[in-house]
Amino acid sequence: MKINQLPELFVKALPVLQTLEQAGFEAYFVGGCVRDLLLGRHIHDVDITTNAYPEEVKKCFDRTIDTGIQHGTVTALYGGESYEITTYRTESGYQDFRRPDKVTFVQNLDEDLKRRDFTINALAMNTKGEIVDLFHGLDDLDKKVIRAVGVAEERFHEDALRMMRAVRFMSQLQFSLEGRTRQAIVDNHELLSKISIERVREEFVKMGTGPDARRAFAEFLDTGLSEECPHLAGKKDQLTVFTSLKASPSSERVLWSLIVILLNLPEKAIGGFMKDWKNSNAMTRKVKGIAAAFDKLGQSPSDVDLFEMGALNLNDAIDAAFILGQPVDSKTLLDRYQKLPIKDSDDLAIDGRWLIAQGVRPGPKMGTLLNDIKTKVINGDLVNSELAIAKYVSQQL
Ligand SMILES: Nc1ccn([C@@H]2O[C@H](COP(=O)(O)OP(=O)(O)OP(=O)(O)O)[C@@H](O)[C@H]2O)c(=O)n1
Numbered sequence: 001m002k003i004n005q006l007p008e009l010f011v012k013a014l015p016v017l018q019t020l021e022q023a024g025f026e027a028y029f030v031g032g033c034v035r036d037l038l039l040g041r042h043i044h045d046v047d048i049t050t051n052a053y054p055e056e057v058k059k060c061f062d063r064t065i066d067t068g069i070q071h072g073t074v075t076a077l078y079g080g081e082s083y084e085i086t087t088y089r090t091e092s093g094y095q096d097f098r099r100p101d102k103v104t105f106v107q108n109l110d111e112d113l114k115r116r117d118f119t120i121n122a123l124a125m126n127t128k129g130e131i132v133d134l135f136h137g138l139d140d141l142d143k144k145v146i147r148a149v150g151v152a153e154e155r156f157h158e159d160a161l162r163m164m165r166a167v168r169f170m171s172q173l174q175f176s177l178e179g180r181t182r183q184a185i186v187d188n189h190e191l192l193s194k195i196s197i198e199r200v201r202e203e204f205v206k207m208g209t210g211p212d213a214r215r216a217f218a219e220f221l222d223t224g225l226s227e228e229c230p231h232l233a234g235k236k237d238q239l240t241v242f243t244s245l246k247a248s249p250s251s252e253r254v255l256w257s258l259i260v261i262l263l264n265l266p267e268k269a270i271g272g273f274m275k276d277w278k279n280s281n282a283m284t285r286k287v288k289g290i291a292a293a294f295d296k297l298g299q300s301p302s303d304v305d306l307f308e309m310g311a312l313n314l315n316d317a318i319d320a321a322f323i324l325g326q327p328v329d330s331k332t333l334l335d336r337y338q339k340l341p342i343k344d345s346d347d348l349a350i351d352g353r354w355l356i357a358q359g360v361r362p363g364p365k366m367g368t369l370l371n372d373i374k375t376k377v378i379n380g381d382l383v384n385s386e387l388a389i390a391k392y393v394s395q396q397l
């Protein structure tokens with residue numbers, strides 16, 4: 001098979017491959033970029049593979065960065081872009097089911113492609129647009145299946161994260177899991193516990209926010225992978241709801257919020273859950289905000305509740321409720337929010353300093369008064385102007 005018209009991203013990278021070829025080496029586009037090109041998907045970057053050793057690659061280009069030189073990867077800066085160029089390699093010395101520390105460089109492309117995870121990711125393309133397909137990756141692209149290269153079990157022993165990548169690609173590409181590949185995940189799911197949470201999280205989020213998240217999530221549960229993830233073990237019954245959601249979560253923060261909601265985590269347990277998944281504090285704060293807003297949605301929120309949620313949490317909580325199939329009158333809620341006299345404490349016509357200038361003594365009582373003013377303004381009982389508030393304050397003193 002030959003691609004005649006290469007997209008811009010590849011055309012721009014051609015001189016990089018040609019530079020290697022002119023120096024007497026082989027060079028191919030490889031992996032995800034070839035897969036996504038054939039699927040007509042957006043391509044975020046191109047990866048290049050070559051038989052040149054890293055030191056030889058470095059000699060071919062004026063500017064390079066030793067990105068992962070011990071794994072054979074050099075980044076070449078060319079035409080204002082950066083390209084990861086990796087020497088053909090097989091991975092050896094897997095002791096603990098994670099990516100190996102040691103790699104063995106090899107001289108032919110076949111050896112390199114053989115150690116890749118899935119047939120659809122083991123495609124290479126030369127500068128003429130000719131596709132190298134040693135494992136029927138093209139057939140599998142047609143059939144829309146995720147199939148391990150060679151013996152699935154061996155691929156998962158080399159890097160257990162690949163089991164999560166399988167369900168992630170199911171979701172992102174809307175593909176199915178080939179039977180033997182699926183069985184190898186069922187048989188080896190425990191190995192996922194050897195993988196760092198950060199790497200698992202990255203795949204989990206891609207799976208959970210992909211277009212086929214619900215079907216992929218079903219496999220994530222049924223193959224046993226979820227049993228190896230923080231706080232998800234033994235929670236299959238609660239999590240199964242995910243597989244019949246009305247839509248895929250639209251963002252990472254909505255995904256985590258839905259998981260927290262399905263697990264029925266109380267507010268004080270959310271922090272620990274998020275931390276154990278190695279999420280950032282910023283993400284944890286967002287999820288707490290959305291989960292709290294979601295709870296309020298079910299309890300006829302007051303105007304003060306809407307004010308405290310803020311627009312972002314309100315929108316995300318409505319989104320979560322919609323995805324969960326819970327009826328919410330989103331139009332009324334958003335209209336009410338739009339009509340709030342103030343949307344933020346900063347919108348209040350006065351502040352603490354102003355109160356002090358009016359003769360109010362600083363202290364807890366002042367805090368209570370400020371809060372009382374804010375509530376009255378939000379509820380429309382007091383006009384948000386200095387004049388009106390001054391009059392109200394003088395009555396309180
Ligand atoms: N655990 C892994 C990770 C990667 N690869 C190989 O390295 C390529 C590049 O990896 P990566 O960029 O992580 O994934 P992509 O398949 O490119 O997917 P994405 O679009 O998410 O980058 C993959 O296509 C695959 O050939 C692999 O065999 N095993």
Ligand SMILES: [Mg+2]
Binds near residue numbers: 031032033
């Ligand atoms: Mg990639």
